[in-house]
Amino acid sequence: MSRDEQKVSIDGHRLTLTNLEKVYYPETGTTKGEVLDYYARIASIFIRHAADRIATRKRWVDGVGTPEQPGKMFFEKDLPEHAPSWLATHEIEHSTGTKHYPLVQDQATLMYLAQLGSLEIHIPQWRVLSKGDPGTITSDTRYPDRMVFDLDPGEGRGLADCIEVAHMVRELLNGMGLDAYPLTSGSKGVHMYAPLDGSATSQQVSDVAKELARSLAADHPGLIVSKMKKTLRKNKVFIDWSQNSASKTTVAPYSLRGRFTPTVAAPRTWDELADPATVEHLRFEEVLERLDDLGDLLEPLAQSAGAADAASITDADPDEAPQDRLTTYRSMRDPKKTPEPVPDRHGTTGDERIFVIQEHHARRLHWDFRLEHEGVLVSWALPKGPPTDPDRNHLAIQTEDHPMEYASFEGTIPKGEYGGGEVTIWDSGTYELKKWRDGKEITAVLHGQPDGGLGGTKEFALFNTGSHGPNEDPARNWMIHLKESSADDAAPRSKKTKTRKTRDDEAEVSADGPVEPAEYAPMLATIGEVNAVEQDEHDWAFEMKWDGIRAIATVRAPTNATPGSVALVSRNDIDMTNTYPELAELAECVEVDCVVDGEIVALGPSGRPEFGRLQQRMGLKKARDVEEERAKTPVYFMVFDVLEVDGESLLRDSYDQRRQRLFETVSEGEHIYVPEAFDGSLEHAMNSSKQLKLEGVMAKKKSSVYLPGKRTKTWLKLKHATTREVLIIGWRTGNGGRAGTLGSLLVAAHGPEGLVYMGRVGTGFDQDQLEMLREKLDGIARKTPPADVPAEQRKDANWVTPKLVGDVEFGGITEAGRLRHPVWRGLRDDIDPEDVTV
Incomplete structure (x- = not known):
């Protein structure tokens, strides 16, 4: 035989390998012989991952060619008629007839396919298995491993x-x-x-x-x-x-x-x-x-995927296997990591069918609509909630069946888990079934709670709309329709929650004493992108973003006997009432007791908020200091939300409902403002904000409820420039005019495994700030760095205990995790150091 042809015996089968000198990869001169050698040497590992899976092939019988003249490729499923009879195969019925796929069970099969120019071998994620000797296998599981x-x-x-x-x-x-x-x-x-x-x-x-x-x-x-x-x-x-x-x-x-x-x-x-x-x-x-050095890096995948060999899987028809409707649900959840119920099997349907609608603050706010049926809760995700107008249907995306136990579930699914976020029950009760056509149409009358989101009894119809595109699953796409007969009073009303306790649990505050602040932590916003909001901007309200510090105000309205009072608490639960005495005017702007949310700001000569000016008021405690600075730098309170009115909690009301109550509750004064939401598009709001030289715009979902202390994506900060909080961990010696203060600050933030260094800040300071900072930093000095700081950044560094929180403006984050072009804005005493995270 010529050097270009060899007869070999592999796994007891005789193969003739031809054209061994043919160049398959012209750019590298790689020959067919080298390709065959590769597949021969890799075979034992290749087969470990490809066995029991049908093999489709991409063949380049004359090589791959060059960029200028690519080789011709054939995509092949069916085996050629001259294929050896010893090849293990699997039959699949296609619209064009039965095709016989090879299974790469041994080295001989792999070498035979490579001999035909099959450079690429493609396989599915499921396996087929047989009992007995290799041959034609006519059953498969289609259950991926x-x-x-x-x-x-x-x-x-x-x-x-x-x-x-x-x-x-x-x-x-x-x-x-x-x-x-x-x-x-x-x-x-x-x-x-x-x-x-x-x-x-x-x-x-x-x-x-x-x-x-x-x-x-x-x-x-x-x-x-x-x-x-x-x-x-x-x-x-x-x-x-x-x-x-x-x-x-x-x-x-x-x-x-x-x-x-x-x-x-x-x-x-x-x-x-x-x-x-x-x-x-x-x-x-x-x-x-x-x-040779690392072994098979996919060995764990080969051992665990499928978790089975031929002896542990039968070739029964999958349609005849017992069906467990919670298989998908369980595959998506780990009971060790999520508080959601994860039962072994689905339940049974009782005489009275139940429903639940849950408000789900996941990556995107939506409502989960669930109807009991055949022992599970058949479920849909409603991005805009249940419809309130019979003339406007809402999208409903069918999701996996949920267990019956989910009907009472409320809690926080941890971040990183499937559906991570806050889940609360919006409404629940029983329903009357009028029609149920699997996968097509459902009509049901829901009997909700008197104080639930539905506001009583409502009738809905769900209908499947089919595929929205060539790659969409038609089973998932539904619409939900509110029946005309139940449209009266259909506007959703959130459930009221009990008023939170004050910090003084021992006795009620006397009528003539100062009001005790209610324990509400402010709801927090997430930094967002304009293009994400523009897609459905009619669902959002836009407010100007005020450059100040957040405050929850608990207000007792004046009576004939008392003048009324106000308690102001910061985001980190610091009492600021005496620091900003002019804001006691808020009591004169209400006629009922209430709890409101807003931003304390100081205005510059141009009339716009300036955070730097507010720094002069922050942290002052002595009455004389407060009065002196108050005369120079008055502050104002921008009230933008109301959480409670006369003991009635509004947390579960929508943004639109709370805003209406806010304007009914609070009037404006000399230092108290109730700004309107922007009347116009997001583009106009952003342009107006920029013209006014404000930070940006707050976008708030009109349907959003108020979640105290939670950072949500139903409130978004849309900024012109990016700002964030940092922890000061050290400072470097200054030169020239800064020789007596400092040259730059070294800053960090808390990460999962400790403090993470974020770079240096050397601009944005005035002389007063430099002197004040140096005095504070000298009082918290330490000998060692509290974070892992690169050696080149440690030169002349002086380390401090990370107690001070600063605010910086920056142009992005580098690949190394450093702030790009940071500019100092000021200290923040309204934020706890532990809350400053990467």
Whole structure:
């Protein structure tokens, strides 16, 4: 035989390997013989991950060619008629007829496929198994034993961006209790696998993967896209979740790729991916060398995925297997990490059907609408809540069935877990079923609580709208309609909660004494992006963002016998009543007792709030100091929310309802203002804010309830410039005019494992601030740095105990986690040091 042809015996089968000198990768001169050698050496590991899975192939019989003249590729599912009879195969019925797929069960099969020019071998996430000898296998489970994500860079993005997204996906998967194994795909992006126990169907796994991808795209719209439309992928990383479908395949781990160089879908360590800029795709020679040093990095995936061999899985028809309607629900939750109920099995339906509507402050606020049916709560997510107008239907997205125990669930799902956020019961009760056509139409009369969100009895119809696009699951897309007969008084009313106790639990305050502050922590906003709000801006209200300090005011209205009183408490529970005595005027602006939320500001010569001027009033306690500074720098209270009126809690009322009560409750005075929300579009609001030289705009969901102490995404800060709080951990010696004070501050914030250094701030100070800061810093000096600070930043550094909170404006965060171009704005004594986090 010629050097270009060999007959070999593999696994007891005779194969003829031909054209061994043919160049398959012209750019590197890699020959077919080298390709066959690679697959022969990698076979034992390759088979570990590809066995029992149908193999589709991409064949380049004449090689991959060059960029100028690419080789011709054939995509092949069916085996050729001349295929050896000893090959294990699996039959699948397609619309075009039955196709016989090979199963890569041994080295002989792998070498046979490589001999045909099959550079790439693609496999699904589910396995087929047989009893007895290899041969034609006619049953499969379609129950995946792993979940996969294909992170693909669009134009303008690269491998490093995919790796950044991979870390985000890993965090979500870990939060679900799933391990994550990354591969550089050998093509453009990254593949990620998570092992599953094989109890969920492909459709169920695909649904979960889709939701994870959508949630990441919603949180990072400038970086990630999860929709299939290719025109949306420019400057984005596409998270392809669809390869979890039973009909889809992914290139097998350790497969060569048909690129112009012989790269491989190669497993990587997370340590390797810690610095994305240094990562490149691996060639087959490198993969073989790594195996000698690192072994199979996917070994844990091979051991746990499927958690079974042929003896533990039967070839029964999956449709005949007992159905557990909570399989998907359980696969998405770890009872050790979430307070949600996770029962072993679904329940049974009683004589009286129940419903629950839960308000869910997850990544995006929505309402979960659940109806008891066949022992579970059939569930839909309503992004805009139940409709209040028969002429306007609302979107309803069907989600996984929930257990009956979920009907009474309220609590906080931890961050990182599926659906992380606050869950409260908006309304609950029983319902009368009028119609239930599975997957098509449901009509029910809901009997809610008298003080529930529905406001009594309402009749709703749910109907399926089918697919919204070629890659949408039609089973998920529904609308919900309020029946005309129950439209009267249909406006949703949130449940009232009991008034919170005051800090003095021993006795009531006497009628002529000072009012005790109510224990309400301010609801907090999240920094948001304008383009995220513009998509549905009619659902939002826009207020100007005032540059001051937050305060909760507890007000007792004046009576014939008493003048009324006001107690002011900061965000960190510091009593500020005596620091700002002019705001006692608030008692004269109300006729009822109330608790309101607002911002204390000091105005500059231009009439706009200036945080620097407010610094002169902050922290003063002596009456003489307060009066002296008050004459120079008066303050004003911008009241923007009301939490309680005459003992009635308004926390569960919507933003619109609370604003109406606010204007009915508080009138303006010399130092008290009740600003109107902006009347116009978000664009106009942002432009007006910029013209007024304000910080930006507060966007508040009109349907949002008030969650004390919670940072939510129903309130967003839309800023022209970015500001944040920092902890001072040290200072560096100054030169010239600053020789007696300081040159710059070293700042940090709390991270998961301690303080995280965030850089230096050297601009924005005036002489008074420098002298004041130096005096304070000298009083909290220490010998060692409280955080890990790079050596080059320690020169001339003086360390302090991290007790002082500062406010800085900055232009972004560097890859190293440092503030870019920070400018000092002032100290914050209204924020606890422990609350300053990365």
